[in-house]
Amino acid sequence: MITRLPERWQYRLLLWPLPILLLLCYVIPFAGIVTWSVTLPELGVDNYARLANDPSIHAVLWRTLHLCAIVGVCALLLAFLMAYCWLYSSSRWQRWVELCIFLPFFISVLVRTFGWLVALRNNGLVNSWLQDLGLIDSPLALTRNTLGVIIAMVHFMVPFAFFPLLSSMRQIDDRVLLAARGLGASRLRVFISVFLPQTLPGLLGAFIMVFVFCLGFFIIPAILGGGSTLMAAEYVFLQMFQTYNWGIGAALCVLMLVLVSGLVWLLMRFSRVERLVG
């Protein structure tokens, strides 16, 4: 039956279903969110005025940006280390590094958060190890506070930073490093003056990616933060389902999307996205 259709139509039948579905069920509903933000509870820009003036919302936003930046830097450091070791080690090492990156990557965020809850509790693994080693006398408070959230979020983000960093490192020509060694530079010097500068675009791209992913996060802060680290995404969740203040939730969503679009634009400017995924 389909073969009787003109070829132009066969082609359209392949191309359009997905974009049309996305337009209908994703893009148009987004316009609905924008409408909510200017019509609920009443017509006007009151919600945006609140975003601009309400100190409690400012506190949430600043905390979000601040936490995302810390998490971004830490995740980048760890991912850099892993990618570096992957690139210049034996294949046995490479397989171990891959396992340590892939396994957590594919495990549900809830399982990982639960794991951190178990590991970081007052009588959890980390505290009992530290006590057994005699490093601390009383357990450190690691959950239900910001530190726990940062640890778990860094853990979540390392694989996301690993892949773009690795692909940017792979484009570095080994012979340049060897040449620098041959010209008498020390290993440290080669790393700082030759290797590091070449990974800068990758580092910047990975940082923006991790930062963007962190912005919309609310599972980890909600479980490990114990209410003390209210971040933007959890704030939206509370506005929607506990205080039923949909207008302000929608306005915050629009603001987040604007911020993310800006960051993605930066990402496209400074590094070629295809290279980061490829």
Added chain:
Amino acid sequence: MNIYRVGWLAKLLALITMGFLMLPLAAVIPVSFTGKRYLSMPEGDWSLRHYITLFHSSEWIGSIMNSAIVAISAALLATLLSTAFVIAVWYRNNKWTRWLIGLCMLPLIVPPVVSAMVLYFMTTNVSRIAPGLGYDSLPGVILAHTLLIVPFGVINMLVAISRVDRRIELAARNLGAGLWQTTWMVLLPNLRLSMLTTFLLCFILSWEEIAVTLFITSWEVITLPRQIWSGLRDNVDPVVGAISTLLIILTLTLLFLRMAIQGWRAAQRH
């Protein structure tokens, strides 16, 4: 590869990082075997009581069934939609199709909480016309998950199709095959395994989805992650330890399966 080597300090630090990456997974497993009613490390009292509770609880089993239905349907839909789209893009790639690829990447770039709001809006509006298809219904969750995971399907299929030799299309066309025949008889057989890995990836992503599911369901459709979420929110339920351990094993199995498929495909190509 090995002309430039890593120093011992970097290796040591990398080992510590690897420990850090594995720590939360390793912590989960012993906890699931505790004999106590509350969350604790087993101290000689190893038991399977939380596994038994898990398999006798209709809530947990029901949530697993729901998640399986949702993940299989959403992964199937996402794989089919992304394959068709990617094939069309492969035939004719121009400025417009690049815009469409950008459109398909939207759910990946947009923060999950914004996606959640958008899909909440979508499902509640569908509910006004057809209550069984929108908010807090299986079809609604399947549709929402499909939209969320489709970017990963598109990326995976784009990578796969870029490896297909363009000349096979020319050859098929020269021999008189139409677009439909070329797609079915020439392209798809070349993409079968990639479609399978795409399906597996999409399955895992939908199976684990929580942020959006929290927004678009209330009490009719409880998926597994949602059930875990309620088990974590207030008093931590030790059954979460048992299900987490099982999930880790399942993920490991799927991961090995995916690696095996890729290895087999690589071997086939040589």
